[in-house]
Amino acid sequence: MxxxxxxxxxxxxxxxxxxxxxxxxxxxxxxxxxxxxxxxxxxxxxxxxxxxxxxxxxxxxxxxxxxxxxxxxxxxxxxxxxxxxxxxxxxxxxxxxxxxxxxxxxxxxxxxxxxxxxxxxxxxxxxxxxxxxxxxxxxxxxxxxxxxxxxxGKLDTSIRYKKCSKAVTNDVEFFRRRDDVLADLQAANGFRVSSSGLVQGFAQCLGDLSVSDCSSCLVDAVGKLKSMCGSAAAADVFLGQCYARYWASGYFDESDSSNNDEVGKSVAIIVGVFGGLAVLVVLLSICKKAAVRFSKDDWRVFWFS
Known part of the structure; x- marks a missing residue:
């Protein structure tokens, strides 16, 4: 700093x-x-x-x-x-x-x-x-x-970010719908939205990936969603060059991400801190410039005239 x-x-x-x-x-x-x-x-x-x-x-x-x-x-x-x-x-x-x-x-x-x-x-x-x-x-x-x-244009499937919501238990219909959505998403070429019943999702690759690399990236992303988030009602996985997300109706909202947004809060703190510092720097600069404009005699005229 x-x-x-x-x-x-x-x-x-x-x-x-x-x-x-x-x-x-x-x-x-x-x-x-x-x-x-x-x-x-x-x-x-x-x-x-x-x-x-x-x-x-x-x-x-x-x-x-x-x-x-x-x-x-x-x-x-x-x-x-x-x-x-x-x-x-x-x-x-x-x-x-x-x-x-x-x-x-x-x-x-x-x-x-x-x-x-x-x-x-x-x-x-x-x-x-x-x-x-x-x-x-x-x-x-x-x-x-x-x-x-x-x-x-180079395939990169390293994990950059993941978020898993609370788990859904003993809901066979949900898992069937989720798997249908994920199967559709991993076949995407570029950007795709998919839904099945109350389960929705979308996936996207970066525009510089070839069709085959996009497919490989999304297959990896979907695999990580299942292995890392298990029975989550909503989940996001962002890899180096693609991402995949799904959610059950009602789960994709602000409260779902409240416990996973610490970096977002840090961004707001950084903005506030540097905003205050920048304003202070400018104010000091203005005061300094104003002081330079007046000689010692000028200050006497200003105060005693």
Missing amino acids: KKMLSSVQLDSNQRTILVLRLSSLIFFFSSFQSSHGYPSRTHIFIYAACSQEKYQPNSPFEGNLNSFLTSVVSSSSEVTYNSFAIGNGSSTTEEGTVYGLYQCRGDLHPIDCSKCVARSVNQIGLVCPYALGASFQLEGCYVRYEHSGDFL
Whole structure:
């Protein structure tokens, strides 16, 4: 944190940009509304992952990262998936190149997709400050960037996040319906919604996966849902490049995730802390500039005239 604060104090433009971003975030968090409809749930935080390696402020990587994040927001108003290589093949050194992608849930309207991605972009730098690589998953969209492009199109079934609700006991009909839904989901190519009776679910692969790799990823995700969540009435499993989810009617709501949202609470705390610090830095800067404008004689005129 000391490193981040010292870089903020170096440049007034950086302070201004930080405050603007934090202001939008504070407004975003204050406008949370409880809803059971999927489009309005796109802002819900799922998980974030940050690399331990850091980049230096004002480095070529930071400039390319800002270009990537701007391109992501612009592109998301037109298509639900896109990948980028910023600085590749230019005069920028290899270490300064940024590779990344974003993807929205397949059923989102472009307007909702763009809003979701913009929220992710505004938060990723706060949750993963100066990270050379980061992943950020909201309910409705996903953003990832790295300093190496070897992750693009490469099958990754490592677990990033899981959530299992309370178990359903001795409900043969539920398990039959759930298995029907999961069997349908693992056959998806890209994004698929499925339902059977009161059980619903959906699954999605990243857009850079081949059909065969998408199938392999979803089979793995469904297998993990069954093995890790057992008889849960609702369950989510997010792997490196795909996810699968199911729920019984009435289980997919805010209360179901209340005990599994500690990271989400941390995001809100980070926003509040850095918001207060940023405002304090700007106020001190304004006071300092005001003081410089007055010489000692000027102060005498101000106080005694």
